[in-house]
Amino acid sequence: MYKSKGRGALLSLPHDGHRKDVMRTKMYEDYIRDNVVSWFEWSKKMRLGVERMEDLILVTGCTLVTSWAAAAFVDQSQEAEISLAAQALSNGGGRFYWSRIRGNVPRHNSPLDPVRSPRCQCSFLPCTDSYLVL
Amino acid sequence: MPGDQPYNVYREQLSPLYHGNALWEPSPIRRFYDQVSIGDVGYIDEGFFHRMFNVTLEWNDDSNKKLGEPDYYKRLDDDPFNNIRESTLAKGEYYSRNMSLQDNTDNHHAKEPRE
Numbered sequence: 001m002y003k004s005k006g007r008g009a010l011l012s013l014p015h016d017g018h019r020k021d022v023m024r025t026k027m028y029e030d031y032i033r034d035n036v037v038s039w040f041e042w043s044k045k046m047r048l049g050v051e052r053m054e055d056l057i058l059v060t061g062c063t064l065v066t067s068w069a070a071a072a073f074v075d076q077s078q079e080a081e082i083s084l085a086a087q088a089l090s091n092g093g094g095r096f097y098w099s100r101i102r103g104n105v106p107r108h109n110s111p112l113d114p115v116r117s118p119r120c121q122c123s124f125l126p127c128t129d130s131y132l133v134l
Numbered sequence: 135m136p137g138d139q140p141y142n143v144y145r146e147q148l149s150p151l152y153h154g155n156a157l158w159e160p161s162p163i164r165r166f167y168d169q170v171s172i173g174d175v176g177y178i179d180e181g182f183f184h185r186m187f188n189v190t191l192e193w194n195d196d197s198n199k200k201l202g203e204p205d206y207y208k209r210l211d212d213d214p215f216n217n218i219r220e221s222t223l224a225k226g227e228y229y230s231r232n233m234s235l236q237d238n239t240d241n242h243h244a245k246e247p248r249e
Binding site: 004023027043049055058063065 | 139154171176184210228233234
């Protein structure tokens with residue numbers, strides 16, 4: 001069981017994730033500096049709703065998994081709790097059981113089957129190591 | 135308040151783990167792209183990563199036109215075999231530092247760098 005006094009977050013991964021990261025980022029930093037103004041102008045032209053230039057991201061790393069569960073403890077002043085049992089399936093998928101929920105804890109999880117074939121190691125992304133444009 | 139939305143709380147609370155931006159809505163919309171990739175340029179809105187285009191591809195590549203044809207850019211010419219490290223993110227539970235846990239194993243607690 002997870003308890004949180006105030007805000008908190010939980011990510012459950014029944015299977016290992018596959019991570020890729022750029023090792024030398026200098027080239028990427030220079031590239032951002034040279035291009036970010038035109039990217040931002042383009043996003044405005046296309047009315048994408050990007051409010052600030054620093055909201056644009058150039059992805060320099062990502063983690064891909066085949067199943068996941070996520071919960072957020074959103075109340076800053078109240079204690080909340082939740083239990084999660086995660087079962088890894090042999091096909092890369094996962095089965096999740098949420099229980100003993102007390103307080104405001106929005107939660108969701110991937111479907112029973114793997115998000116993508118585990119063989120290709122490219123299901124989706126719970127986290128992205130990204131370079132934020134400043 | 136926007137700060138109380140689960141996608142904001144989730145991203146904020148897991149950032150001390152240093153695995154990057156935690157996405158509340160991690161699955162891409164397949165008609166736009168299959169998966170997030172190195173070189174993607176985009177933005178995060180309500181916990182979802184919106185890919186605009188990928189700069190390791192030519193500006194006018196078909197996959198770069200899903201939101202509209204980008205303006206010309208010089209492709210980022212990087213060697214993926216020499217500059218990308220692949221590793222494993224261990225299975226288990228990842229959670230923020232102000233949470234307490236009972237009866238679970240294989241978990242990864244968010245900590246400040248000096249802890």
